[in-house]
Structures are given as C-alpha cells and as structure tokens.
Amino acid sequence: xxxxxxxxxxxxxxxxxxxxxxxxxxxxxxxxxxxxxxxxxxxxxxxxxxxxxxxxxxxxxxxxxxxxxxxxxxxxxxxxxxxxxxxxxxxxxxxxxxxxxxxxxxxxxxxxxxxxxxxxxxxxxxxxxxxxxxxxxxxxxxxxxxxxxxxxxxxxxxxxxxxxxxxxxxxxxxxxxxxxxxxxxxxxxxxxxxxxxxxxxxxxxxxxxxxxxxxxxxxxxxxxxxxxxxxxxxxxxxxxxxxxxxxxxxxxxxxxxxxxxxxxxxxxxxxxxxxxxxxxxxxxxxxxxxxxxxxxxxxxxxxxxxxxxxxxxxxxxxxxxxxxxxxxxxxxxxxxxxxxxxxxxxxxxxxxxxxxxxxxxxxxxxxxxxxxxxxxxxxxxxxxxxxxxxxxxxxxxxxxxxxxxxxxxxxxxxxxxxxxxxxxxxxxxxxxxxxxxxxxxxxxxxxxxxxxxxxxxxxxxxxxxxxxxxxxxxxxxxxxxxxxxxxxxxxxxxxxxxxxxxxxxxxxxxxxxxxxxxxxxxxxxxxxxxxxxxxxxxxxxxxxxxxxxxxxxxxxxxxxxxxxxxxxxxxxxxxxxxxxxxxxxxxxxxxxxxxxxxxxxxxxxxxxxxxxxxxxxxxxxxxxxxxxxxxxxxxxxxxxxxxxxxxxxxxxxxxxxxxxxxxxxxxxxxxxxxxxxxxxxxxxxxxxxxxxxxxxxxxxxxxxxxxxxxxxxxxxxxxxxxxxxxxxxxxxxxxxxxxxxxxxxxxxxxxxxxxxxxxxxxxxxxxxxxxxxxxxxxxxxxxxxxxxxxxxxxxxxxxxxxxx
Amino acid sequence: xxxxxxxxxxxxxxxxxxxxxxxxxxxxxxxxxxxxxxxxxxxxxxxxxxxxxxxxxxxxxxxxxxxxxxxxxxxxxxxxxxxxxxxxxxxxxxxxxxxxxxxxxxxxxxxxxxxxxxxxxxxxxxxxxxxxxxxxxxxxxxxxxxxxxxxxxxxxxxxxxx
Ligand code: FES
Ligand code: FES
Numbered sequence: 001x002x003x004x005x006x007x008x009x010x011x012x013x014x015x016x017x018x019x020x021x022x023x024x025x026x027x028x029x030x031x032x033x034x035x036x037x038x039x040x041x042x043x044x045x046x047x048x049x050x051x052x053x054x055x056x057x058x059x060x061x062x063x064x065x066x067x068x069x070x071x072x073x074x075x076x077x078x079x080x081x082x083x084x085x086x087x088x089x090x091x092x093x094x095x096x097x098x099x100x101x102x103x104x105x106x107x108x109x110x111x112x113x114x115x116x117x118x119x120x121x122x123x124x125x126x127x128x129x130x131x132x133x134x135x136x137x138x139x140x141x142x143x144x145x146x147x148x149x150x151x152x153x154x155x156x157x158x159x160x161x162x163x164x165x166x167x168x169x170x171x172x173x174x175x176x177x178x179x180x181x182x183x184x185x186x187x188x189x190x191x192x193x194x195x196x197x198x199x200x201x202x203x204x205x206x207x208x209x210x211x212x213x214x215x216x217x218x219x220x221x222x223x224x225x226x227x228x229x230x231x232x233x234x235x236x237x238x239x240x241x242x243x244x245x246x247x248x249x250x251x252x253x254x255x256x257x258x259x260x261x262x263x264x265x266x267x268x269x270x271x272x273x274x275x276x277x278x279x280x281x282x283x284x285x286x287x288x289x290x291x292x293x294x295x296x297x298x299x300x301x302x303x304x305x306x307x308x309x310x311x312x313x314x315x316x317x318x319x320x321x322x323x324x325x326x327x328x329x330x331x332x333x334x335x336x337x338x339x340x341x342x343x344x345x346x347x348x349x350x351x352x353x354x355x356x357x358x359x360x361x362x363x364x365x366x367x368x369x370x371x372x373x374x375x376x377x378x379x380x381x382x383x384x385x386x387x388x389x390x391x392x393x394x395x396x397x398x399x400x401x402x403x404x405x406x407x408x409x410x411x412x413x414x415x416x417x418x419x420x421x422x423x424x425x426x427x428x429x430x431x432x433x434x435x436x437x438x439x440x441x442x443x444x445x446x447x448x449x450x451x452x453x454x455x456x457x458x459x460x461x462x463x464x465x466x467x468x469x470x471x472x473x474x475x476x477x478x479x480x481x482x483x484x485x486x487x488x489x490x491x492x493x494x495x496x497x498x499x500x501x502x503x504x505x506x507x508x509x510x511x512x513x514x515x516x517x518x519x520x521x522x523x524x525x526x527x528x529x530x531x532x533x534x535x536x537x538x539x540x541x542x543x544x545x546x547x548x549x550x551x552x553x554x555x556x557x558x559x560x561x562x563x564x565x566x567x568x569x570x571x572x573x574x575x576x577x578x579x580x581x582x583x584x585x586x587x588x589x590x591x592x593x594x595x596x597x598x599x600x601x602x603x604x605x606x607x608x609x610x611x612x613x614x615x616x617x618x619x620x621x622x623x624x625x626x627x628x629x630x631x632x633x634x635x636x637x638x639x640x641x642x643x644x645x646x647x648x649x650x651x652x653x654x655x656x657x658x659x660x661x662x663x664x665x666x667x668x669x670x671x672x673x674x675x676x677x678x679x680x681x682x683x684x685x686x687x688x689x690x691x692x693x694x695x696x697x698x699x700x701x702x703x704x705x706x707x708x709x710x711x712x713x714x715x716x717x718x719x720x721x722x723x724x725x726x727x728x729x730x731x732x733x734x735x736x737x738x739x740x741x742x743x744x745x746x747x748x749x750x751x752x753x754x755x756x757x758x759x760x761x762x763x764x765x766x767x768x769x770x771x772x773x774x775x776x777x778x779x780x781x782x783x784x785x786x787x788x789x790x791x792x793x794x795x796x797x798x799x800x801x802x803x804x
Numbered sequence: 805x806x807x808x809x810x811x812x813x814x815x816x817x818x819x820x821x822x823x824x825x826x827x828x829x830x831x832x833x834x835x836x837x838x839x840x841x842x843x844x845x846x847x848x849x850x851x852x853x854x855x856x857x858x859x860x861x862x863x864x865x866x867x868x869x870x871x872x873x874x875x876x877x878x879x880x881x882x883x884x885x886x887x888x889x890x891x892x893x894x895x896x897x898x899x900x901x902x903x904x905x906x907x908x909x910x911x912x913x914x915x916x917x918x919x920x921x922x923x924x925x926x927x928x929x930x931x932x933x934x935x936x937x938x939x940x941x942x943x944x945x946x947x948x949x950x951x952x953x954x955x956x957x958x959x960x961x962x963x964x965x966x
Binding site for chain 1: 811830832833840845846847848849850851852853854856857859886887888890900901903904905906907909910911912913914915916919935937938939941942944945946947948949950951952953954955
C-alpha cells in the first residue's frame, strides 16, 4: 500500500454536504416530483386503542371534488401477504388494519386526492363504526389471564419468550456474597427526527413493478420482506432514496410498512402517490423505542467483583412485532457483560404485545434500556458494598490486555482500554474535588449526587443476531444466517474524475465527506475533487441485506469497503502509470493528483491522463489489465459468523467504549435538577473526522439527556395517546442542555484497514443511566424511573408518593 | 372584505428574496405550502406544522414568522426572505462558514429556519451573550446537533462584527 503524501483522514474537513443545506439547495423527499401526475395521500387512523371495525363507509369521501378515490384496509390488504418477523407466533401484521385496530393511529383507510388539503377533508368524511374493546397498556398486566387479547390466534399477549444461559450463572449466584436486585420501568421514547416519513410510490403494469422514492434508511433486509408482502420478484420493487434525509436515528426504518401500503394503493388507484407524514402521525404512529418492565440481579463476591448477572427483560413491543423486532432486546445480548469481566449470565426475554404503536429502531436501539439496568445495578452495588462507584467499575473492567475479547454471549470485542477511559473521566471532572463538594453539600443537607455509567458501543451489526429469537433447532431449519454486508463502488470517468457510491443512506452523518476523505488518501487526491453518492437505488447501485444507516455501521464496516475499492483502483492506476513511465507499478506513488515515480516527483503524469488511458486506449493497457476504472466491493467482516448452538453470536464488528460521569443538584422546593458537571469520554477508535465525531457525541448526549429528563410517549389507561405534538412530547432545546466536556482517546480497531470503530449512539445509551445514578445518589434511594420530570423528582425529594 | 369559497383560489403577489413573485392560494393555504409547492422554494422546511419546531421560519416584513402558522393570504403584498435569499450580503457567508466548521448542522433540516432567526437576531442584538443566543435558539428544535456548534458559530460571528 502506498502512503499518501497528505493524510486527509483524521482532519477536521468541513462537510461537503453543508453548503447545499445552508442555501436551500438540498433536496428532501417532500421536494421531489420524480414522475408526472402524482396524487396526494391522507390516511385515516384509528381513534381507539383496541376495537373491532364493524363497517367503513367510504362513499362520502369518494363524492368530494378533487378526490381520486378512497380505499379501506379490508379491501387493500386482501391482495397482500402479511409482513413477516422472526417471532413465529400467529400474528398477522399488515400495513393497514382490516377488521380490528390495535393502537391509536393505526391506519384504517386511505384517500388519494389532487392535493393534501383535499385528501384530509376526505378522510374526515369517512364514517367508521367501531366496537371498542378493552385495552392493554401495561406489559405486566397484559400477561394476566383477564387481559384483553390483541391477537386471538396466539392465545396470549406474551408472544415470545426465550431463556439463555452463558457460563454457570446458578453457581455464581449460589456463591455470591452480595446480590443486588433491581426492578425498573423504562418509558417509551422516540428520537423524532425533524423531517418525518415521506414517500412517493409508482406502480407500473405489464409487468407489475413498483418504484418508490422515500427517506427509508434501511436496513435493506426489509426489502425482501416488502417484496414478499407485495408478492412480486425482488427486482420489481425498486427503492430509491431521496438525496437528503432530515435525520433518522433509526426511526425511518419503521417507514417500510407504509412503502408497501403506498405501493398497493398506487396500484389500486392507477396513479403515483405521495404521502408525507405529519407530526401527529409521526409521534402517534411511526415507531418508538421499547418501553420495558425489567428486572436485573447482580452477584458480587466480597471484593466487589461482579460474578454473575441475571436479566429478566420484558419488552412492551406494541401492537405487532414489526421486523426487525424483536432485535431491540437481542442487540445487546452478545455483549451483556457490558465492559466487565463477568462470565456467568442468565437472560430471559419476554415480548408482550400492548395496544400501542409497534416499536422499532431508535437511537441506541436497546442500549439505553440495557445500560439503565446494568449501570444502575453497579451503582446500587457500590453503595451497598461501600465502594466508590469508580472503583467498583475499575475492578470489574476487562483489562487492556484482554483484547480481542470473546465475551460470554459471543461478541468479540475488537480493542479497548476501559481503565484509561475512566481515568480520563475522573481527571476531567477533577473527581476528588467533586467528591469533596458532594460531601460538603450532603453535610449541609443539600441534594447533591454523582452518577457514573460506562459501556461498550456495538457497531456494524450481524444480520443474524435477531435469529437468537429462534431456538437453535428452528435456526437450523430456517437455513444459515450471518454477516453484515457493506457495498461500495469507486470509479473514474473518462475525464478523470472520481465518484464513490456507498450503500449507507445517511441522514446527516456526513458520510459523503468521510467517504471522500478515505478515497482521497488512497488515490492521492483532494477530497473535494471526489463526488460521493450516498443514496441507494436498488436497481442501479450495489446493495445487500445490511445496507442502510443504522448501528453505526459506516465507520465500522462501510469505510473498509470504500478503502478496498479505492485501493484496487489505485493499484490499476499505478500499473498503467508504471507502463507509461516505464517503471514497475510498485515504484509509482499517487499524490497531488499525479502518479509519479517514488522519490522523483518530477517524473510523473497527471492522474486524469492515466485514468483516461484506461477508457480511451484499452489496447494500450498491460495485457492482464481490464479496461475501465470501476470497482465494487462487497464485504462482510469475517468475525460476523452464524449464531452457535449455545446461542452465542458475534453481534457486531467494533466495540467502542464510553464513560459518562455527572454530578447533579436537586432543588427540594421545585424538583428541578441542575446538572453541575457532565463529562463524556469516548474511544471510537481512529477518529476519521473530528467535526463529525464531536457532532455525533453532542447529538447523542442530547438524545440521552432528553430521554432522562422529559421525553415520554405517554398513553392513558385506556390506551389513548397523550403526546401528539411537540408541546406534549418535549425535546431538549438549547437552554435545556448543560455544558458537556468531551474526552477522547483511541484504541485502533483491527476490524477495518482504517482503525475506526462505529460511533453515533454514544451517550444516548448512557446518559439516562448516568443521570439516574446521580439522582439516586442525591436522593439516596434506588427506585429511580424516567423521565425525571419536575413533578416526579419533587415528589421523591419530599418523600411523597404519586398523587399526594 | 373578499370571500373565497372552499376550493377557490386567489392570486397572491409578494416580493420574495427581492424578486416579485406570485402564485395561487386558497383561503386556508399555509404560507409554508405556498412557498414550497406554489413558488417552488423548497428550502423552507416543515417539521411540525404546529408552530413549535421553528423549521419553517422565514422573515416576513422584517419580522420572524413561522410560515406553517401563517396563511398565504397574509403574505399578499409582503416582503419575504427565505433561506434561498440568504446570500453574500452581511455576515451570511461568515455564518455559513462558521456553522460548517463548528458542526452546527448535520441533517440540515432545521438549519434554514435557524439561519433566518440568526440573521434577524444579530440585526437586533449584534453582541449577544451565550445565554441570549441559547434563548434565541430555544425557538428551534434540532435533534441532531445538541445546539453547541450553533452557539459557538453564532458567538464567533457576532464577535467578529464591527
Ligand atoms: S413547521 Fe412551523 S414551527 Fe414547526
Ligand atoms: S441538523 Fe438535523 S435537526 Fe438540526
């Protein structure tokens, strides 16, 4: 490999995406009219949490001027197959309800009209006769015998249950000197990107095929599911991403049932259809992070060593198991030791259906809930064992010599030095001084507390980890599953300019800039000379099941695919240039837009001319060299194997580390939490672009902070949805957020040629636990639940119960 | 007073970014929809359509307005500045450069509204404190950045002002 003269990776290259975004020139889905004759869709949704649909009268809507047509779920879904998931219980999930609604906001009918205003008028004219049923809103109560049943054919609202055992957990608990037990609830939340779902679907007949433009973010493992639902060959469903996407954080995964719905409706009405979700629709019916009713038990020996863990996870999955669920509860399983040495772990996963919107990807995906349990338990243990919370973690951390580390659940941790991260956090907070301030405040009777949380950040998912939901026998029957494919292409056109394609469908993460940095280093070019296309078109770009933007896969896997293709193109350029300059390819260096003889920069030739030769004069190329310069890499990291018989699986490629340390003070009179200190330390492997890394860290923290403090998709006891606007669902604003000090250090990942690890979930996973730990320390109690609203904290600070 | 029946449209004329523009609107047409789908100025974004997120902010006759909470009719005869009109004047290039360098945007969906608010804000408060900048930004929801980069960029540009 030839070293570039200038190393663009690691530099704070301002993003190439920005200019278009700041001048109004970036195009999002609602800006597009890719085909003529588009009509506009409004969706009628259930006002009931649970009800039979007795009848739907569409006639009043159809009569309105400007209305193309109206169709009910019953009619439209009759032509479709249900959308499958890894949970085999007999629940039929369709994009629109046919005879029964199971959550507020579930689609029941659809109207197409000349514009959106008319479509909305028309859905109001539709009359639906409902027979309301009892609602299930609590996942524990929902398992009782007298609970209403969501899916009669299952016979229970408990739709999935599996237990797992890694090591010898029973023995660990028997031998334990201390056992910490914690039961806790985690609320429903949503990452609420500022741009909502949007799609344009076009059906064309003879042969039947569908083209859909949208801000769907993958994983494209969902494309074959859509294909099956539509009953067409895979190449008859063409998905095209909008050039820009206004944020996602995972949630735009949940768009795919709507793509099926719009495809079917476009066929039904015989015209292309556009649907842009409004904010009420988004909050009430797009997707949510899982609410949980979990328990955790942690066994310790006399020295504060964590010897065993038992997780009892109960997931409030919403009304249907929508793929890729139940992945959220399985995402952390292979890494369920967190950053610790513990080897004996028992896990029970239960999935309960409730009359709420189905859950799905949201920032951190399963991580915030997992760490809330584990890191709260560590904090409680520290207090019980009278150990400093930093000390108990240090004792239990995997040592720097342990990597690569085979975790009990099968994850292979690539690289790390967790003690170093903790040290950095302690240093940045001036920990001894902070503890002294805590002691002084407590002595004065003030409610001051310190909270710590540490954990690994799995990135670049193994597509197979969700099959842990199946037994090993079921998995064997279903056929092998493994891997996390990334696709990238690098090409040089006849005039010598470079284009990179990625399959990463970003929603603001700056992939185009980093991809250009990667390719520029390897081809001796300036990043801004390189054109990067990050939007997928399933008919013209390389893609596979794992394509998309989730689980921090870009810096974990995708960059490796870009590097590989760029290297192959670079090699070809050196061969051609070597021929032209009459030296061996190994003696050619690519730098400054030229290919020159190593050590003799004056003996060179412009890269554009070298590239041109491969297009214009293929006969002049070395005999064994193919003409053209276009290379596609499809790679799946070797570590991502299939789950084994013992339910162990290498669930992700890279494992970053982060450690958040905070101090809070609570005002007893108001319940207000003041963040006194917040420090967040990260090991993301090699930093590819510091502007982007810092942006991800700060954004991840904002999500975690919002989740800790006020975000809650609330339902009342009858399943009515209470958070339908941004005045009800509170997201952090600029004055809400405290100052955050960030610390960085690097342990290079061996999993890709650049040494980078995936990152982006970051503190969205840890801030809820860290802040809850600090509040627990301030109030000296263990029963902390989120969100930490004024009311809740005030009650706890004044020892009052609910309703007092 | 003029009355329009349901489905009836009227011509609306206004000056947008210094250029005379006109298009048709119903009585209920929102200014955000009018700008985007009638005048094809897609740089104005809609994040909530209920007046909270600030994504749709434009400058309407020298005041800030949420175009999702304004009717197109109200803009008849008005002067409007949208993101497409933030060009090379004043400190706008410096602001864009600072936003980029400080990571003040990621997906950029909120950014148009933010930049219009900042323009208006700095005209009225050329030397703001960080606290004042944060208060001004409280009218905008950004889910990507955590706002820190925006605060730094705005403070830096204000600092550099004569
Ligand atoms: S779209 Fe106008 S304030 Fe949100
Ligand atoms: S940059 Fe994405 S919402 Fe602000």
